[in-house]
Amino acid sequence: GESVGLHLPTLSVQEGDNSIINCAYSNSASDYFIWYKQESGKGPQFIIDIRSNMDKRQGQRVTVLLNKTVKHLSLQIAATQPGDSAVYFCAENGDSSYKLIFGSGTRLLVRP
């Protein structure tokens, strides 16, 4: 069935290092992918998105990579800061434009 999963439930990194959060998806019909960040006590916050006609997209300190061959998505955060500590979710659109399918999330912990 449709699923979006994460390889690592918790990722601990040193402040200043780069972080890589991975996500696997199974629906080959998905053509839109989003990364969200959720801090404690807050709702998910949009970080960056990518469409299937692209392999890479960069934002401010973040990069999303899409590998359609192996159905893999990753979020790279450069120079990780304490404020980056949160749970990160990937989501795909599956067969629909509005029924996003969310992964279970990866918790990123930044050590000072």
Place this chain on the structure above:
Amino acid sequence: ETGVTQTPRHLVMGMTNKKSLKCEQHLGHNAMYWYKQSAKKPLELMFVYSLEERVENNSVPSRFSPECPNSSHLFLHLHTLQPEDSALYLCASSQTLDTDTQYFGPGTRLTVL
């Protein structure tokens, strides 16, 4: 701030109570959503509205009743809930149903005693 507000932020209710959650979006979007977020589970889509019409009812029990009086406001009416309904209820909006980016509010943390 994302432009989506939710009230109350926290709610404790008994199983026989009736309460309502409110969501308001200030983004001029036409589509609004209710999600349920439980511990250790992915986000679950509950309801979708587009231009005040419900387009999705994702097998949600009838003790949850949504209402969308206009494109800026969305309510979730709650009655005779169960303890397992305790969760974070998130509202989101998108420009249209065909626009995939959804923007979330801060959520209402609901505890059912």
